[in-house]
Amino acid sequence: MNAIQRLVAPVKQHIVKSDQTVFLPSDFADDLTQQDFALVIEELVERGVIVPVGEGLFARVRKNTLTGELMLDAAGGFTEVCQDSLTRLGVEWQPCRAEEVYSAGDSDQIPARAIFRVVGGYYPEISFKKFRIRYET
DSSP states (O other): OOHHHHHHHHHHHHHHHOSOSEEOGGGTGGGSOHHHHHHHHHHHHHTTSEEEEETTEEEEEEEOTTTOOEEEOOTTHHHHHHHHHHHHTTOOEEEOHHHHHHHTTSOOOOOOSOEEEESSSOOOOOEETTEEOEEOO
């Protein structure tokens, strides 16, 4: 086992066993130098364990059994990753109006996009493949 593999193994184990879908650098960086952290993240992205979804945000992924492509490893898909990302970043958020109307039973139109209302002026860019977070004003 080479030096990189020794550094990657415990971080990968942490990701695989975690209930979290989104990870911040602070989740791993305590035991790693900045250079080692960059190497570990690069290796985990290459191996298809995580993908960057925003600045300082990484999401757990898995291989789609039908297509073989990487997909987010979150039951709620991209919307769940956005919710977790905003929460982990300390952004106070609420679901969009369409989501609230649907949840209240006042509409049968299911909201199909990840749209959020945030309190304050911080609107982090979060994206994965063709999906991009949107903010309601």
